[in-house]
Amino acid sequence: MLYRKFFNVPSWGFSKSFRDFDRLRREMDDLFGALSGGTLPMPSAGVFPLINVTEDTNNYYVRAELPGMKSDELDIQVTGNGISISGERKIPMEGNNVKYHRREREAGTFSRSINLPGEIDVNKVEASMENGVLKINIPKSEAAKPRQITVK
Amino acid sequence: MTDKESKEIQVKPKQELTSPAEQTRPGLVFTPNVDIFETDTEITLLADMPGVTSDNLNIDLRDNVLTLTGEVAPFEEGDEQDIVIEYEIGKYHRQFNLSSVIDQSKIDAKLNDGVLRLSLPKVEKATPRRIEVKTG
Numbered sequence: 001m002l003y004r005k006f007f008n009v010p011s012w013g014f015s016k017s018f019r020d021f022d023r024l025r026r027e028m029d030d031l032f033g034a035l036s037g038g039t040l041p042m043p044s045a046g047v048f049p050l051i052n053v054t055e056d057t058n059n060y061y062v063r064a065e066l067p068g069m070k071s072d073e074l075d076i077q078v079t080g081n082g083i084s085i086s087g088e089r090k091i092p093m094e095g096n097n098v099k100y101h102r103r104e105r106e107a108g109t110f111s112r113s114i115n116l117p118g119e120i121d122v123n124k125v126e127a128s129m130e131n132g133v134l135k136i137n138i139p140k141s142e143a144a145k146p147r148q149i150t151v152k
Numbered sequence: 153m154t155d156k157e158s159k160e161i162q163v164k165p166k167q168e169l170t171s172p173a174e175q176t177r178p179g180l181v182f183t184p185n186v187d188i189f190e191t192d193t194e195i196t197l198l199a200d201m202p203g204v205t206s207d208n209l210n211i212d213l214r215d216n217v218l219t220l221t222g223e224v225a226p227f228e229e230g231d232e233q234d235i236v237i238e239y240e241i242g243k244y245h246r247q248f249n250l251s252s253v254i255d256q257s258k259i260d261a262k263l264n265d266g267v268l269r270l271s272l273p274k275v276e277k278a279t280p281r282r283i284e285v286k287t288g
Binding site for chain 2: 045046047048049050051052053054055056057060061063065066067068069070089091094095097098099100101102103104105106107108109110114117129131132133135
């Protein structure tokens with residue numbers, strides 16, 4: 001649209017083709033949005049479980065959705081500046097004479113490791129499970145914390 | 153299930169709801185993964201709804217349509233900044249048409265560790281009965 005203004009093109013035929021172009025671009029965006037699932041702003045590593053990592057001044061937080069899992073079914077290891085989460089999600093048998101209509105929930109083993117962007121305090125990592133969501137608190141090491149510098 | 157238990161879980165991104173009805177409130181809506189199975193006396197539904205508390209879960213059954221709705225609060229607390237976001241959170245919503253006649257007074261729902269277990273007992277007359285065939 002800027003183009004037209006720039007070159008002062010008066011013809012309406014031009015504007016029509018621009019409109020077509022806009023529509024095409026929108027359709028392409030929709031198509032690519034659909035292919036990537038549309039909801040993931042960043043590419044995932046493709047390893048179960050999917051995780052979200054956040055940070056504040058003192059800690060990193062790693063969260064993962066693991067519905068139905070108990071804290072003692074998880075194995076969380078901390079190494080250097082990385083962390084690994086592994087375990088097995090079990091879905092018990094529901095008796096022999098049940099007939100399934102849907103079976104979408106998946107059982108199986110998993111193992112995932114991630115590296116954090118900074119140094120961490122290996123000894124103070126804490127993990128908790130709440131409503132099927134795992135949350136790991138990982139304190140940053142003193143060296144990795146941002147420091148406020150006062151200007152004299 | 154035994155053959156399934158040793159395999160590795162594959163990543164399955166959350167399914168966003170594709171509903172014919174437009175959403176009137178902002179935010180993402182996902183369809184929870186469910187297992188539904190039936191015995192002679194009841195239908196059981198298991199739904200993965202991580203992050204949902206019993207206060208934020210709504211189960212509604214009317215005219216044989218069962219509606220599950222669960223709200224999830226944003227996970228960030230305080231001044232947390234996102235570094236990697238692989239999954240989004242939002243509302244869970246899913247509807248089911250129930251074919252058998254359900255005894256609405258005996259419905260039982262339990263929510264443990266983000267998994268809803270809903271027991272829907274069939275009314276007495278809907279349970280199958282063996283019909284004796286008489287000769288003569």
